[in-house]
Amino acid sequence: MKIVLKNVHLLNPEQNLNRKCDLLIENGIITKIGSLKESEVKDAAVHNFEDKYCVPGLFDMHVHLREPGREDEETVVTGSDAAAAGGFTGIACMPNTEPAIDSAEVVRFIKEQSQNHLVEVYPIGAATLKRKGEALSPMYELFEAGVVGFSDDGVSIKTAAILRHAMEYAGMFNVPIIEHCEDESLANGVMNEGINSTLLGMPPIPALAEDLIVMRDIMMAEFTGSKIHIAHISSKKAVELVRQAKKKGIKITAEVTPHHFTLTDDSIKTFDTNFKMNPPLRTREDVNAVIEGLKDGTIDCIASDHAPHSIEEKEMEFIYAPNGIVGLETQLGLALTELVHKKHLTIEELVMKLSINPRKILNLPVPIFSEGQPANLTIIDPDIVWTADISKFKSKSKNSPFDKRLLTGKSIAVISKNKMFYEDKFINLNI
């Protein structure tokens, strides 16, 4: 099947590409970039995407798919549907499933579930068996089966000794350790420690719990020479620690979630459990610091920490409700609204943080726009104003604090693996 993307604004910072043109895609391969003649667009499906950006397919490196184990909350397929709807052609899924992704069988199972989907799913392996922090997982075997990173996400790797071994071992194949940074002994609360936790009488989690582990991990990265990636960074001090570590040439990268650059702990005053996440929402000062970190490159990428939870589990007394929110379908809209339209980032910088950098961190190839290359792209309308609506989410779970929020900009189509998601439908381009 031939399709034509007319009048797109083609943008790929990796190629220094920034121009208006047409794109001809035949059987999933880009066959022509430029101005297409009438004869060339004949018998093709033509989409006029005037004033829309065409960028390398977006990538979310921090997603919880819940399969295997909690298929009532999300499956590989429903999570991938949500990703496609949100503008993503690739995701990396975290290993805190049941069983954990700590064996090659689970890696193969997830890859099988996703093989026919538009969205590429890359599992992240558990760093330790059952994520217990006691013994290393079969890391080499997991790597060979296709994992792109290692993490005990949900918790930090428990001890410095096991972290050291995990980093040294993962260093053999240059795969990053992805750390959820939280000192367990300081973190038995439900919201950020600050004046709001005092006013609300909520058990607090100090930012110190995050900062201490970020510091430990930086020292470990320096010591082992291996790569560390800081997941969902949220505190001002942690951003500063990463900034200094980068200056020293330590192999460290970091991501931030849309909720941590959009919301503050003021939201907890509603006692709505959709504002309960870990790391907790922090203060305005922290929000400003992560935005500053995004601007100066301290924070390499944006990732959703998409964490589906069932209604009955999430709609509970605040202290008992589980942490986390779904984020795949609001992520791009929030990033455009809060970062690009507020002039913190340019659209090129946003593409770096939502597509190119996460792939590079995970040693994955970046989609290239040139004739003969497979089409892996996202079409973004930066100016469309829309309202987030949980009832329209593809995700099986609806736990979002952004329901009814007005956003500016969204993905209107994605193409990858010879498939297209457009106007709420998957279209097979292979006919």
Added chain:
Amino acid sequence: MSLSNKHLLGLYGVPREDIQLILDTATTFREVLERPIKKVPTLQGKTIVNLFYENSTRTRISFELAQKRLSADTINFSTSVSSTKKGETFKDTVRNIEAMKVDMIVVRHQSAGVPHYLTRISKANIINAGDGLHEHPTQGLLDMYSIREKFGRLEGLNVCLVGDIAHSRVALSNIFGLKTMGANVSVCGPATMIPYGIQSLGIKVYQNINEAISKNNVLNVLRIQLERNAGERIPSLREYHRYFGITAERLEKYNKDILILHPGPINRGVELSSEVADGPYQIILDQVTNGVAVRMAVLYLLGTMH
């Protein structure tokens, strides 16, 4: 005169006029409690559920008695097992109770915010009887009532809360209510028991109990709650008593005119010596009596709102 809100979720943000109205109304009911027949027909035909998810003896009894004195029909639902373990969600429990047509719900729960959540899933008037470490507004009101009864005013009084401020819903309700009424509020306790940023609320922090005694008109002494892992924040009860305990000796030396409150139950020999607990400075049992009158006032004002 009526209150500005159909629920009593906490004292944070409650206007001065509302607090004034509750305290004045309580004065009337306090007088009823001295009569031979202590019952009035004010809430006849109203159904009130006491929904207690956490152990409580005195608060629940006080509410129940207040409801009976007002001739309301009272149902008690008590469980110390959290809904997560019980199988039925909190929401389902409340919906079931709601379906039985109740007018008011008095709720105590381990989690902050449960009364606020209740207002979203129920049409009843909600009264917070203690939510996690957040608020315990009727305790705050009865403490203010008791202080006002002694001094004739709250404005300009120096009131200090002593003990584990970070793990006390009584402390927060006192702080919010007393500040609204114009008292100068301070706290005293070990640094490990003072919550983050309390000074930014205009609260002075004492770390020396003798200084707190000498500078204040009232000490509201909180229970050291061993059930809330106080042991992680103080070396021992013995050491706590030695450096922060209220003893007759200290009171005589530093401030003979001081008034001592305690929300109960008392750990004798820990936050208060027995001599103080039974001595002339305290009004602990008056607080208990006043508690019934204050709760009658709250139930009456909310139950007769239109």
